Amino acid sequence: MKSQTNVYLQLTLSMFRTGILGYGGGPSVIPLIRHEAVHRYQWLSNDEFGETLALANALPGPIATKMAAYLGYQQKKAAGAVVAVLAHILPTALAMIVLFSAVQVLSSSTIIAGMIAGVTPVIAVMLGTMAYEFGEKAVKGLGWYAGAASFIIAFLLLETVHIHPAIVIVLFLTYGALHFKLLSKMRKQRKSGEGA
Numbered sequence: 001m002k003s004q005t006n007v008y009l010q011l012t013l014s015m016f017r018t019g020i021l022g023y024g025g026g027p028s029v030i031p032l033i034r035h036e037a038v039h040r041y042q043w044l045s046n047d048e049f050g051e052t053l054a055l056a057n058a059l060p061g062p063i064a065t066k067m068a069a070y071l072g073y074q075q076k077k078a079a080g081a082v083v084a085v086l087a088h089i090l091p092t093a094l095a096m097i098v099l100f101s102a103v104q105v106l107s108s109s110t111i112i113a114g115m116i117a118g119v120t121p122v123i124a125v126m127l128g129t130m131a132y133e134f135g136e137k138a139v140k141g142l143g144w145y146a147g148a149a150s151f152i153i154a155f156l157l158l159e160t161v162h163i164h165p166a167i168v169i170v171l172f173l174t175y176g177a178l179h180f181k182l183l184s185k186m187r188k189q190r191k192s193g194e195g196a
Helices: 002-021 026-040 046-058 063-107 110-142 144-160 165-195
Strands: none
Touching: 002 026, 002 063, 026 046, 026 063, 026 110, 046 063, 046 110, 046 165, 110 144, 110 165, 144 165
C-alpha cells in the first residue's frame, strides 16, 4: 500500500511541478516533463520518451496533458492518468482564475514585460538542448547524410509546404521503420555473403 501511495505522490509532485513551472505553453513544458520522467523518477528511457513524444504530437489536443496522462496511465492505469492530469492542470487553472482579474493591470506593466523577456531565452535554450539531443540520436541511428537530409526535408515540409506536423511525424515514423528494416535486411545479406 505504501508503494502505491508513493507512486501517486510522485505523479502528483512531478506533474504539479511541470504544471507550475511550464511557462509558455506545451512545447516549453516538454523538457520539464522529460526531466521528471527520464531523469528524476526514471519511468521512461530517453528513447521511450522520444517515441512517446512523437506519438503524442501526432494526436490532437494539448501535448503536455497527453504526456501527463500517458505517464500516469503507465504507472497506475486509469487512476494514475486522472491523478497526473489533475495535478498538471489544476494549479494552472486555479492560477488563471485568481490572476484573471489582474490581467488588464499587469499587461501594461514594464516589470511583467521584462519578466516575459527574461524567461523567453531560457525556454529557447531548453528546447534547443532537447532538439540537439534528439538530433544527435537521429544522426547515430541514421548516419550523417540521412540525418541531415531528414532535418532538411522536415524543415521544408513544415515551413515551406506547410504540411501539418502530425502528418510529417507519421511520414518520418514510417520512414524510420522502413529504414531499419532495410538496414537489417542488408546486414543479413552481407553476413550470408561473407559466410559463403
